[in-house]
Amino acid sequence: MNKVDFLTRRNFIKGLGATGVAFAAPGMANAIVADDNIHWDDQVEMAIIGSGFAGLAAGIEATKHGCKAVTIYEKMAVYGGNSAINGGLFAAPNTPLQQQKGIQDSVDIMVADQLKSGRGVADEKLLRHIASHARDALQMTIDAGAEYYPYLQQLGGHSVPRTYQTKVSCGAGITQPLVNECRKLGVKLQNRSKFEGFILGKDAAVIGIRIRYPYYFEDENSGKLLHIRASKGVLMATGGFAQNVNLRMAQDPTLTAEVGCTNAKGATGEGMLEMFRLGAIPVHLAYIQSGPWASPDEGGFGYVSNYAIFNFPHSIAVNCLTGKRFMNEIADRKTRADAELACRDSAGKPLPPIMITSYAHAKEHPTCENVLKYGVGWKFDDLQSIAKRFNIPLQPLQQQVDEYNAYVKDGEDKQFGKSMAKAKGMYIQAPYTVVRLWPKVHYCQGGVQVNANAEVLDSNTGKAIKGLYAAGEVCGGIHGVSRLGSCSIPECMVMGMTAARSILGA
Amino acid sequence: MNKVDFLTRRNFIKGLGATGVAFAAPGMANAIVADDNIHWDDQVEMAIIGSGFAGLAAGIEATKHGCKAVTIYEKMAVYGGNSAINGGLFAAPNTPLQQQKGIQDSVDIMVADQLKSGRGVADEKLLRHIASHARDALQMTIDAGAEYYPYLQQLGGHSVPRTYQTKVSCGAGITQPLVNECRKLGVKLQNRSKFEGFILGKDAAVIGIRIRYPYYFEDENSGKLLHIRASKGVLMATGGFAQNVNLRMAQDPTLTAEVGCTNAKGATGEGMLEMFRLGAIPVHLAYIQSGPWASPDEGGFGYVSNYAIFNFPHSIAVNCLTGKRFMNEIADRKTRADAELACRDSAGKPLPPIMITSYAHAKEHPTCENVLKYGVGWKFDDLQSIAKRFNIPLQPLQQQVDEYNAYVKDGEDKQFGKSMAKAKGMYIQAPYTVVRLWPKVHYCQGGVQVNANAEVLDSNTGKAIKGLYAAGEVCGGIHGVSRLGSCSIPECMVMGMTAARSILGA
CATH class of the missing domain: 3.50.50.60 (FAD/NAD(P)-binding domain)
Structure with missing residues (x-):
């Protein structure tokens, strides 16, 4: 209740008559x-x-x-x-940063990405209206003094990098x-x-x-x-x-x-x-x-969410029971949240998967420092230590990392069809940072x-x-x-x- | 609108004041x-x-x-x-017909079936309340004079036969x-x-x-x-x-x-x-x-719906483009409706799949007569005629029927895991009856x-x-x-x- x-x-009903209105x-x-x-x-x-x-x-x-x-x-x-x-993340097509970086995007492409995630029941007319005016809205924030990182992120379900993020x-x-x-x-x-x-x-x-x-x-x-x-x-x-x-x-x-x-x-x-x-x-x-980027190790949106959103394109999410990946790390939110919720121990109890990132890449985003400082993510020198800490079978984990690194090299994810465009040359290599993942109502x-x-x-x-x-x-x-x-x-x-x-x- | x-x-608002009520x-x-x-x-x-x-x-x-x-x-x-x-279909556990036919069922089993179809968001308390009193409700209809067939049907998603149907x-x-x-x-x-x-x-x-x-x-x-x-x-x-x-x-x-x-x-x-x-x-x-049992060849619920509901357990649903089955014919409604809606021609346009049934089995249900009489289903002497009528590649279709009949023999559907319990000995054999399927809002x-x-x-x-x-x-x-x-x-x-x-x- x-x-x-x-x-x-109740108070309102009690207070009737003294309000100066009819009924x-x-x-x-x-x-x-x-x-x-x-x-x-x-x-x-x-x-x-x-x-x-x-x-x-x-x-x-x-x-x-x-x-x-x-x-x-x-x-x-x-x-x-x-x-x-x-998270301070703002998607828009045809923005100055896209032009600067030579990224081809359009209202049509953005709407198509959203319709796909909407699974057939999104309101295309409204999405189109919004995408058509998104750049103006972004400009309103910039005119007001909002400050953004000088790069774009490519979030899950987006077919190109089109997401600004505030510097805070x-x-x-x-x-x-x-x-x-x-x-x-x-x-x-x-x-x-x-x-x-x-x-x-x-x-x-x-x-x-x-x-x-x-x-x-x-x-x-x-x-x-x-x-x-x-x-x-x-x-x-x-x-x-x-x-x-x-x-x-x-x-x-x-x-x-x-x-x-x-x-x-x-x-x-x-x-x-x-x-x-x-x-x-x-x-x-x-x-x-x-949100599939949330952590069970902190309250609310916390530090991990932005950390994970930034790092998903060049990280692997691993099921601790199997040592294997279990999803396209940049699929849409529902696809990923459903996949994470399916990570269970042998008794069917929730077993939060982990995300492994090369520290060299993770530290590029300012949230990495807080994630480590506040103990909601951890740094490891080798896969052995990760396997031991999270009770993951080492051999499949090692094999998975090797396999994934081959995908990085070839530019093609043969497991889940993840777009490797943003992961070019970004191998999963020691030292690593690791966070745990579990969806939160968002x-x-x-x-x-x-x-x-x-x-x-x-x-x-x-x-x-x-x-x-x-x-x-x-x-x-x-x-x-x-x-x-x-x-x-x-x-x-x-x-x-x-x-x-x-x-x-x- | x-x-x-x-x-x-509008009329109400216009008519205010003459109603004898305060406001x-x-x-x-x-x-x-x-x-x-x-x-x-x-x-x-x-x-x-x-x-x-x-x-x-x-x-x-x-x-x-x-x-x-x-x-x-x-x-x-x-x-x-x-x-x-x-459709006049009434599911209840622990009914006289179940007892008579030695079918093991319970409130728990029925609720479990419904929870599965509800995909995690059904109201278990209410489902349990309803299943616990379903037999009493059935009795109320019988006391009032409702007449049911003397057999039970096992509808899609139900793990046992528990469905009465009115004689009309x-x-x-x-x-x-x-x-x-x-x-x-x-x-x-x-x-x-x-x-x-x-x-x-x-x-x-x-x-x-x-x-x-x-x-x-x-x-x-x-x-x-x-x-x-x-x-x-x-x-x-x-x-x-x-x-x-x-x-x-x-x-x-x-x-x-x-x-x-x-x-x-x-x-x-x-x-x-x-x-x-x-x-x-x-x-x-x-x-x-x-409803995955509806026909594009008639309006509303029509004749085909009950025909298909009755016949699905011992029929095959075939994609006209491939000549192959594309679903478990007794999966829950949403699973089947989604699978049917995915049947498209090479240009992506809807291509209603067909359901093939042995006439010998189809005629056991009284709706078969009307389906044929009103031309919303058809009788064929051989698979060649079916393939020709619906523009289906014959060889895959023939192969599919043979394969399916092997599943009937072995009691195991190796394609879609359909329960073959109700299909025992019910081979797909000439002459055949065929209806077309396309979901309707139900x-x-x-x-x-x-x-x-x-x-x-x-x-x-x-x-x-x-x-x-x-x-x-x-x-x-x-x-x-x-x-x-x-x-x-x-x-x-x-x-x-x-x-x-x-x-x-x-």
Whole structure:
């Protein structure tokens, strides 16, 4: 049970009559319908819920299109939401770095990669819209001061290197500059502001929101309820629900509270649930992505995730029971997570596989230092020591390394068809670094259905719900069964920017 | 766009004020909150929406537990809903026929089969509850007069024969007797009664429903709105949404209006959508099942479906391009549907595979006659004629039949590991009958989340929504990714019976 929301609703129902609005929502909904006497505590043109990539990009885009009164409401004390702690990986086609390095890429190629990972049920129209505007979104972050490594990565499932990464190796390298940019442009940011429900006009359009302020996370009685009028529209940029254990277990009973999760605590999905109560179409909630680059030896996203993402192309992942590889190390996330989850001891218990990398290559990424320093990865001088430490049969392991090195030499992976383009000359050689792998809940492909105007569609009519927009992980169906790595930031930002333009009729 | 529901909602919003209730729902919701002056057009203890297996079983069970006033509301002119046109296949463990034939089975074995097909995300607790009561539900149908063949079938994914089939080879062989039984017991049945929304008490409990009556399908202005008070509870037994093209395309863009569907026209899901607006938890909407036994040569469920279900164990399915088998003919539905959809010509266009059966075996099932009579299946004297008719390379086909017959002899399928227990001595021999196969949208694994009391859970609290119950295909999450054939009828009936007992506190 989600105690937080339960209390909220009860309190709201108890508090009826003193709110200055006509009547309470039926059912359990938190929405209310405004009457002529409603007292508005504040009035904006555009109200944005959530200060992650989508919300911040929307704020900036809105001011660029002449919006004078836009406020971003953030329920936590700090800005950035779950975006601030992600990997800071940004995929886009036709970027300056691709041009500089002579990499042939296009919107079509990027969309094709994503459709494949989406396993036939991704939304091609939206993917195309996002890929077409990804470079502009990247530019917005650079203009705001985001700094990226001077190289591109080729992440799992991508057919070419097209992924930028922030120099701080996390999303805060983008959200922080965007927050500063928002402030510079006059976008108001208000933290400790929890979305509690919609305010509707008599024609059922969304005309405002109820915000609890100042709100202290998990103290549902903190602050007081404010009525915010949003004259042009409300953008829900509230993120995913990976931290809502009830909801994720409803979709997949194995994703209990004990299963690791890379997300920020606030990723509980109440904004999405409230939109369902308004008639938004639930899409693909069942598709919850686990990150195949996570480590069982640390909490959350940790250090290993970025380390592994960087090193997978020139590393081998080994099943400790067999001493053999068991997957294409740069397949899409779902393919790899499923393969890792199948690594079991003889009794069927989880046996996290290991990833072996040449230290010479691993140390090229700054996270390597932290991985070793914090003891979530280890350095070894020879395969004997690795075999002993992880109880791996030595001979098959030795044979596997030799075999793989032959693939590196020939440029062809005869075991799993991994693209060896990025592994040219990168043999697995001593000394080695090793991390353990086990998937963690990372991303919700599901959410509310939106169109390419970021409008939220109504389940009865198939048409847009007036005044309501959504962008980012709260939306569903865009990526299909499995999202490719580094495709969330462009999606969040492009759709946030799109929503701003839609709301303003720009 | 679903024109039907759109009109409904608009009409409702327009009609406000004349309804005798306090106020309209916010957003797009159709729910209303009753005030003290509400005029009730009728008053029952238990209101059941939908007259399929779940609703009818609930009606009967309710009267058995002393309920004096239970009404089943059916939106169509005829009773039975989609249930009446399904295959009439009923799986249960430990049945009289199993005992008579010495088949070892148990709740555990049946649940294990279903969990496997559910691919790790089925609801084991609910499956166990249903399997434990399936025999009682079967008995209810027999007591009401349902007649079954004197043999059991072993359907795809089931490890033993445990499936009864009605003598009329369709669900009407159950719904009709249950309708008669309801009438005998004093359960009121009211057709042309369309559910339009919930009526809530001031504590947000469901206390009644709005019904449009007399309603003529697709004429949303027909009849008038009635307020029905349901003093003990409302059971939503409204079925799936396979005929709601918008909603199924939101989950899977390939399921366009052009894709065949076995369901009755009324399976549009508006009852489910209305529950989401009340806060019910959407589960597994993305898992839409296509029936691998359907034919592209007829509309809907047709004649071929039951024919193929009966004959798969002792038939071969052949890819017309290769002349070879391409699947275990009794694997679970999703495995087979996926394999069939992969049958393509050299240009990638759909090339429906064929199923070849010895006529001597096919004619054992009464549907064979209709399949031949209506030209949706054909009889051939030799393989040459089959190869010629379907443009199949003859030599591989001949070789395939010989190979398969060796598997029949040895009792072991070396190609796909099909269980040959039911194919003992059943060689593929002339004359043959042949049908073509292509999946059709058949069943929605997704819906609202319920617990083992058939209570509908609230997305904010995880607790039951007061006064609201659901049973049958409108519920989600029970079967996971893929439901096994013949497991829907026991689910519908057991959960309908469960709901009746819950509502009555029995």
